[in-house]
Amino acid sequence: MKALYPVVLTLAIVISLPSYAQQQGSPAPSNVRDAEYPYIDSNRRVTFRVQAPQAKRVQVVGLGSKNGFTEQPINLVRGENGVWMVTTPPVRPGFYYYQIIIDGTPVNDQSSESYFGWAHPTSGLEVPDPAFDFYNAKTVPHGEVRVRWYHSQVTGALRQVYVYTPPGYDAGTNRYPVLYLQHGAGESERAWTAQGKANFILDNLIATGTKPMIVVMDNGYARKPGVKLPPDSWGNEAFEEVLLVDLIPLIDTHYRTLANREHRALAGLSMGGGQALQVGLNNLNKFAWVGGFSPFLRDFNLKSVLNNAANVNPQLRLLWLGCGYQDEFYASNKAMHQAFQKVGIKHVWVEGSGTHEWQVWRWYLHDFVPRLFLGL
Amino acid sequence: MKALYPVVLTLAIVISLPSYAQQQGSPAPSNVRDAEYPYIDSNRRVTFRVQAPQAKRVQVVGLGSKNGFTEQPINLVRGENGVWMVTTPPVRPGFYYYQIIIDGTPVNDQSSESYFGWAHPTSGLEVPDPAFDFYNAKTVPHGEVRVRWYHSQVTGALRQVYVYTPPGYDAGTNRYPVLYLQHGAGESERAWTAQGKANFILDNLIATGTKPMIVVMDNGYARKPGVKLPPDSWGNEAFEEVLLVDLIPLIDTHYRTLANREHRALAGLSMGGGQALQVGLNNLNKFAWVGGFSPFLRDFNLKSVLNNAANVNPQLRLLWLGCGYQDEFYASNKAMHQAFQKVGIKHVWVEGSGTHEWQVWRWYLHDFVPRLFLGL
Numbered sequence: 143m144k145a146l147y148p149v150v151l152t153l154a155i156v157i158s159l160p161s162y163a164q165q166q167g168s169p170a171p172s173n174v175r176d177a178e179y180p181y182i183d184s185n186r187r188v189t190f191r192v193q194a195p196q197a198k199r200v201q202v203v204g205l206g207s208k209n210g211f212t213e214q215p216i217n218l219v220r221g222e223n224g225v226w227m228v229t230t231p232p233v234r235p236g237f238y239y240y241q242i243i244i245d246g247t248p249v250n251d252q253s254s255e256s257y258f259g260w261a262h263p264t265s266g267l268e269v270p271d272p273a274f275d276f277y278n279a280k281t282v283p284h285g286e287v288r289v290r291w292y293h294s295q296v297t298g299a300l301r302q303v304y305v306y307t308p309p310g311y312d313a314g315t316n317r318y319p320v321l322y323l324q325h326g327a328g329e330s331e332r333a334w335t336a337q338g339k340a341n342f343i344l345d346n347l348i349a350t351g352t353k354p355m356i357v358v359m360d361n362g363y364a365r366k367p368g369v370k371l372p373p374d375s376w377g378n379e380a381f382e383e384v385l386l387v388d389l390i391p392l393i394d395t396h397y398r399t400l401a402n403r404e405h406r407a408l409a410g411l412s413m414g415g416g417q418a419l420q421v422g423l424n425n426l427n428k429f430a431w432v433g434g435f436s437p438f439l440r441d442f443n444l445k446s447v448l449n450n451a452a453n454v455n456p457q458l459r460l461l462w463l464g465c466g467y468q469d470e471f472y473a474s475n476k477a478m479h480q481a482f483q484k485v486g487i488k489h490v491w492v493e494g495s496g497t498h499e500w501q502v503w504r505w506y507l508h509d510f511v512p513r514l515f516l517g518l
Numbered sequence: 519m520k521a522l523y524p525v526v527l528t529l530a531i532v533i534s535l536p537s538y539a540q541q542q543g544s545p546a547p548s549n550v551r552d553a554e555y556p557y558i559d560s561n562r563r564v565t566f567r568v569q570a571p572q573a574k575r576v577q578v579v580g581l582g583s584k585n586g587f588t589e590q591p592i593n594l595v596r597g598e599n600g601v602w603m604v605t606t607p608p609v610r611p612g613f614y615y616y617q618i619i620i621d622g623t624p625v626n627d628q629s630s631e632s633y634f635g636w637a638h639p640t641s642g643l644e645v646p647d648p649a650f651d652f653y654n655a656k657t658v659p660h661g662e663v664r665v666r667w668y669h670s671q672v673t674g675a676l677r678q679v680y681v682y683t684p685p686g687y688d689a690g691t692n693r694y695p696v697l698y699l700q701h702g703a704g705e706s707e708r709a710w711t712a713q714g715k716a717n718f719i720l721d722n723l724i725a726t727g728t729k730p731m732i733v734v735m736d737n738g739y740a741r742k743p744g745v746k747l748p749p750d751s752w753g754n755e756a757f758e759e760v761l762l763v764d765l766i767p768l769i770d771t772h773y774r775t776l777a778n779r780e781h782r783a784l785a786g787l788s789m790g791g792g793q794a795l796q797v798g799l800n801n802l803n804k805f806a807w808v809g810g811f812s813p814f815l816r817d818f819n820l821k822s823v824l825n826n827a828a829n830v831n832p833q834l835r836l837l838w839l840g841c842g843y844q845d846e847f848y849a850s851n852k853a854m855h856q857a858f859q860k861v862g863i864k865h866v867w868v869e870g871s872g873t874h875e876w877q878v879w880r881w882y883l884h885d886f887v888p889r890l891f892l893g894l
Contacts, residue, residue, distance in 0.1 A: 174634075174638045174639075175637065175739065175753075176637075176753070194621075194622075194623040195622055195623075196574075196622045196623070197621060198572075244620060244623060245570075245572040245573060245620075245621065246570075246571055246572045247569070247570040247571075247572070247620060248628075249620070249625035250625065250626050250628075250632075250639065252624075252625075252626075252638045253638070256626075256632045256639035258550075261550060261551065261552075262550045262553075262628045262629070263550075263626065263628075263631060279667060279676050281669065284667040284668070286664045286665065286666050287664070287665040288662045288663070288664045288665070289662065289664070289665070289711075291655060292660070293657065300655050312772060312773070335665075363551065377551075377552070396689075397688070
């Protein structure tokens with residue numbers, strides 16, 4: 143009889159497996175400690191689990207158009223004890239903002255970490271890439287990410303900035319070039335490290351020969367005190383002035399920087415990409431290296447730049463522009479690339495498959511950073 | 519006729535005010551950018567606003583017993599367009615974890631920042647204190663809060679630690695004493711700065727004469743690889759070993775510390791308070807200053823300490839123990855204080871009105887820190 147036990151037990155387990163039976167996999171890296179769900183199987187199908195006993199409908203949805211997870215809400219299925227579950231079709235590797243929708247109200251998943259995106263803390267799902275790990279923490283020396291507070295003369299308020307210092311910064315006496323790196327609309331100064339893993343991307347690149355640098359990640363929103371903004375304002379009108387008046391002097395005072403235009407870069411994604419192009423290209427006395435990652439271009443003014451190609455080229459060490467084919471900003475970026483071409487502004491144009499999401503921006507950062515400060 | 523317009527307009531506004539009419543006040547400091555609600559009026563009554571058109575019942579509740587906000591869920595009232603609102607009775611100043619309950623399911627408030635507590639990101643409400651501002655950012659020099667990653671020999675995994683360096687650290691060459699400061703159960707290494715504002719408390723104290731110090735805030739959870747934990751395990755079993763084997767050597771290697779027991783303190787709140795007392799008092803060759811803030815004592819072993827008072831006193835520069843009258847741990851802490859008294863272990867005992875919440879721990883930190891490293 144005894145020999146039968148394991149067989150019976152195995153059968154019982156197999157029979158009890160519900161329809162969302164999982165293949166071998168593991169909890170998502172973005173889960174809170176000990177949370178089993180969201181669970182990612184070996185085909186990158188993601189199983190969600192939500193406890194909502196009184197709900198009539200529970201759904202999960204990815205945020206952002208053409209996100210690689212799901213634009214259309216997927217219904218969870220009610221099981222016992224008010225537990226709702228669903229397993230999605232295979233998901234592309236990357237980082238996705240998502241929410242649970244309970245009877246029409248979007249809420250965060252208590253099983254996942256929150257990330258500041260979409261103007262509030264939003265659940266995030268990290269789907270590991272089986273092929274690439276350039277943004278994962280590896281056994282290489284790690285830099286620090288420092289949070290620094292400063293009083294802005296421009297806004298009259300306290301601001302918080304994140305500063306990556308490369309491995310060995312404290313032990314040495316070297317001075318370093320600086321990359322100013324901006325987040326997208328609805329995000330914050332924390333996004334490039336929390337969502338983008340910029341610090342690990344830099345650690346890994348520096349470990350394999352990229353020039354060590356300081357990376358400064360500020361908040362892209364800034365308003366002057368007492369200024370009444372128009373209803374469609376983004377609230378980022380004073381960012382350029384904060385960057386030039388407050389931030390660059392602050393960083394050059396408190397860190398061992400190479401404090402000149404040749405050793406200063408500015409880049410950003412989406413809204414931050416528009417800010418980087420506008421502020422960078424219009425202030426070439428401050429920046430020699432400029433990058434726009436899927437930049438949002440509509441509200442930014444580059445006319446004077448296009449009218450002055452002859453002045454721009456000699457000062458510009460690198461202008462990097464990239465956007466994915468499936469990104470809603472692809473057409474406007476392609477047009478900008480063509481406008482640069484037409485007036486003869488030298489630049490790197492990167493296009494390829496990709497939507498408006500973090501996995502693309504991790505790639506762009508990984509492409510952009512090794513080009514910086516070469517030949518100096 | 520024209521003169522009547524303002525009167526009519528004023529009347530119309532007054533008449534249209536609903537029952538949750540606000541007195542003059544302002545949005546909570548814990549709100550996300552531009553969120554009007556939660557709104558705190560001049561009597562510290564808090565108005566919440568939730569959009570949930572299909573919900574049958576929407577409530578707001580504070581987390582934690584005897585929290586100064588509300589233990590019992592308060593019903594919001596449904597208004598037009600599926601917007602639910604309520605104004606609470608006056609709330610004590612301080613920081614509160616809270617959640618919105620939609621038809622029985624607790625969710626976060628999209629209008630507030632999230633704080634890692636209760637083992638997942640949880641909404642937080644900061645209610646300003648009209649009388650005290652020792653934990654607010656003031657116009658004094660600010661230290662940095664650095665995030666550092668390290669590979670733990672003990673757990674075999676990557677860990678993240680927060681390190682406060684005092685104002686002027688980078689510019690100078692001084693070496694500093696170190697306070698290791700631990701969070702409570704369900705929280706993380708970010709709690710002392712995000713919820714506790716420890717960095718601003720230190721900035722303000724240092725600006726008025728407290729000895730500058732480094733503050734190290736690690737995650738209090740740690741498990742060895744492959745160890746199967748009992749079902750009631752907290753998962754913090756390897757913390758002591760991480761602290762002694764991994765963390766102290768790491769900090770003493772990478773920061774300008776005074777690397778000896780006389781210049782090393784250990785304190786914590788709740789679970790972290792129990793950890794501080796157990797690890798600190800049992801390792802007096804490593805620590806000379808120990809603090810327990812409303813410590814959870816049940817699972818921690820202090821017997822050998824109580825049996826060796828004669829050895830403890832000469833090594834201990836400070837033992838600080840505090841707990842509020844309304845705290846559920848008050849009785850056990852009072853008993854610990856009496857046990858220390860009985861065996862003659864010198865200590866500071868702080869009791870007074872207070873529950874198990876962050877405003878108390880801010881006060882305790884503010885009381886504890888100026889006593890550290892005196893006479894050295």
